[in-house]
Amino acid sequence: MNPRLILNAALLGALLATVACNTPQTHARRSSLMDYLYPKQQSAPLPNPAGARLKLPLKLGIAFVPATSASWRVQGLMAPGQEKPLLDVVKQSFRDKPWVADIKLVPSTYLRPNGGFDNLDQVARMYGVDVMALVSVDQIQYTDPKWYSFTYLSIVGAYVLPGDANDTRTLIDAAVYDVPSHTFLLRAPGQSQIKGSSTWAHREVQLRAHSQEGLQSAMTDLAKNLDVEVANFKAEIARGERKDVEVVDRQGVSLRQSGGRNFGGSFGWVEALGALSILGFALRSRRS
Template sequence: MKVQQLMLVIIITSLAGCSTFFSQNTNQKTRSSSLVDFLYPDEQSRQAHLPSMPTLNLPATVGIAFIPNKYDSGIRSNDEIALLEKVKNQFMQYDYIDRIEIIPSSYLKGGQGFTTLEQVSRLYDVDIMALVSYDQVAQTLENNAAFLYLTIVGLYVIPGNENTVQTFVDTAVFDVKSKKMLFRAPGINKVDKRSTAVGIDDTLNTQSQHSFNLAVDDMAANLDAELGRFKTRVKEEKIAKVTHKNGSSGGSIFWLLALLSGVFLIKQRKWFISNIKD
C-alpha cells in the first residue's frame, strides 16, 4: 500500500508541472534590444561629448532599422520589414522628408556605437537614422484548471495556462553627423490568452507577433505626433539649423518670399494709382 501511495505522489508531482514537457517557454521569456547598449557599448563611448547644433539638410533622407538583439534571433526578418513599413509610412507624410530606407538589423550586427551608425548611413546615403529598440516579456502560468491535467486528456483540451505577452517599442531619431537625438516615440501593448499545455508554444508565438504589431501601431501614432511637433520646434525653438539641398537656407527662403511679396504689392499700388488718375 505504501508503494502505491508513493507511486501516486510521484505521478502527481510529475504531472503538476506537466506543461514544461511540452514547451520551452514556460514561466518567463524575455526578448530585448537596448538603444543605450548599442550606441554606448563601453565606458569610453559613454563619456560626455560637447553638444552641437544639428544642421538638417532638407528634404532629409532617413534610414530605419531595428537594433539587433545580442542574445537570441530576435524578430524574424520578414516580420521586421513589415513592422518597419509602418514606421516608414509615418515619415512619408511630411514634405521635409525626401527618401526612407528600410535597413535590415543584420547590417548593424557585429558592430556597435556611432561608428557603425555612420558606416551604415554612408552605405545607404542617409542623413538621419531612426533606431527601433524593443523589450518583450512573455509569461505563462498554470491556473486552477491545470489540476485537471492529471486526467492526461486535460493536457490537450483544458485551457489551464494563462499566457501574457507585454511589448514595449521605442523609435529614437538621430542626426548622424552631430550624433544628437532629435526626438523619440514609444509604443506599448499587452495581450492575454489561455491555452492548453500542448498549445503553449503556438499561442505564445502568435501572441508575440500580434503584440509587436499592436505596439508598433501605438508607436506609429505617437511618432506621427512627434514628427508634427518637431517641425514646429525647429521653427519656434530653433533646435536645429536648416539648409536646403537646392543651396538655400530656411532664412533665405523667408527673405526671398518677403521680397517677392513686396515687389508684387508695389506693382499693385502703381497699377491702382494709375487707374485712379485715368
C-alpha cells in the first residue's frame, strides 16, 4: 500500500479523534413523576373532591420513580447497592416521628414505567402502606473541554491535557401521596452541583463518581427540606388551610381540634424555632 495513503489515513484518524475528544457532551438521566402517575395526561388532574382522611399513626412507603423507558430504570443511574442507602436518607426524616408507625423501603423494580395509580395501589397493598413518598431524579452531566485542552494520542488511546470542565447537576424531588384517595399531600426538593476536571481517559470514571456524589448530596439536601415541609404541612392542617386533608389520631380526634398535639406536638413558637434552626443549619452547611 502507498506509504503516503497510510500516513494520510493515520493523520485523518488522529484529527477525528482530536475533534471527538474536544466535543462537548451531555448525559441526561431522568425519572418523571408525571410520566409515572399520569402517563396519558398533559397535567395533573383536579384533586379528589372527597379529599384524604389520614388515620395516625401512618404506614409510609418510600420508592424511586421509574423512568419512562422499560429498558432504563433509576437503578441504572446508581452503583449497585446504592438505591437503599439513598432511600435511607429520606427514611431518617420520618424516623422517630410519633405519627409514623412503620416505614417501608420499596425497590423501584416494583414500580412499572407509566404504571399510574393502578400500579401504585398494587405496591401499597403489597407492602401494607397507606402513604407513599415517590422520589424522582433529574441528573445532567455536561462535559465542555476548556479552550486550552490539548489532545495527546498515545498507543493506548487519547488523553486530553490538562483536563475537561465536568459539571454534574442533580435535582431530586419527593412527592408524598395518600394512596387510597390519590391525594397529593406535600413535596420537597433536593439539589446539588459537582464540578471537576480530569484527563480524557479518566473522564468516564470521574463522571460516574460525580454522579454518585451528586445523588448523595442532593438526597441530604432533600432530607433537610423534607423536614421543614412536613412541619409546614402539619401547621397548614392545624390552621384549617388544607381543606382536602383530614388527620385523626387513634381516638378519632382531629388534628385541627387538637392544635397539633396528636401529631407530635403543638404548633407554637417552639415548632417555629425548630424549623428556623433547620434552615439555619442548611444555610451554614452550604456556606462551609
